[in-house]
Amino acid sequence: MNKVTLKDKTFRTSIPYERIMTAIDQVAAKINADFRGCTDVPVLLCVLNGSIMFTAELMKRLEFNCQIVSTKLTSYEGTNTTGKVKQAMGMTADITGRRVIVIEDIVDSGNTIVELKRILEEKGASESRICTMLLKPDAYKKDVKLDYVAMEIPNDFIVGFGLDYDELGRNFKDIYILDE
Ligand code: 5GP
Numbered sequence: 001m002n003k004v005t006l007k008d009k010t011f012r013t014s015i016p017y018e019r020i021m022t023a024i025d026q027v028a029a030k031i032n033a034d035f036r037g038c039t040d041v042p043v044l045l046c047v048l049n050g051s052i053m054f055t056a057e058l059m060k061r062l063e064f065n066c067q068i069v070s071t072k073l074t075s076y077e078g079t080n081t082t083g084k085v086k087q088a089m090g091m092t093a094d095i096t097g098r099r100v101i102v103i104e105d106i107v108d109s110g111n112t113i114v115e116l117k118r119i120l121e122e123k124g125a126s127e128s129r130i131c132t133m134l135l136k137p138d139a140y141k142k143d144v145k146l147d148y149v150a151m152e153i154p155n156d157f158i159v160g161f162g163l164d165y166d167e168l169g170r171n172f173k174d175i176y177i178l179d180e
Pocket residue numbers: 050075076081104105106107108109110111112113156157158159163164165
């Protein structure tokens with residue numbers, strides 16, 4: 001599939017599945033290097049819904065005992081951020097005293113991860129790191145350290161591999177860019 005249409009918008013292939021897999025291999029290797037042999041059980045915090053595919057692919061490659069916890073945050077409407085981050089669903093388990101690796105689909109303005117860091121501190125995580133599949137460096141203006149970044153992309157709207165346009169397109173195995 002070279003082009004796809006979702007509602008009123010057309011998208012074209014931007015990052016094929018094979019390239020996504022290579023990037024996830026590389027980021028998983030870095031996380032393994034940092035956590036392999038650890039004696040605690042770090043939490044992988046899947047930020048629903050966008051991170052669902054990335055979390056699944058990443059966790060297959062991790063070689064230490066880890067626990068999946070999910071939460072849901074929302075900020076996007078259509079193809080734009082509203083700037084206001086809402087926690088639409090709390091954490092599915094207590095993370096007090098735990099080391100947490102936040103698994104994000106994409107960091108854009110950074111509002112979401114700033115709010116996540118605040119929530120994790122409030123909930124008493126002993127440490128939190130950020131792992132994101134995608135980063136838009138030109139949009140990111142926050143100071144929060146991005147510990148693990150799989151791929152960097154230009155400041156364009158994308159869908160696929162978990163990412164949506166009004167809840168559509170999450171099932172695509174490749175990543176598509178708005179074709180305008
Ligand atoms: P931020 O809070 O960093 O501005 O945005 C983070 C969230 O907005 C991401 O987790 C993702 O859900 C959504 N988002 C940001 N950029 C895009 C994009 O290009 N496409 C889609 N589908 N969602 C995006």
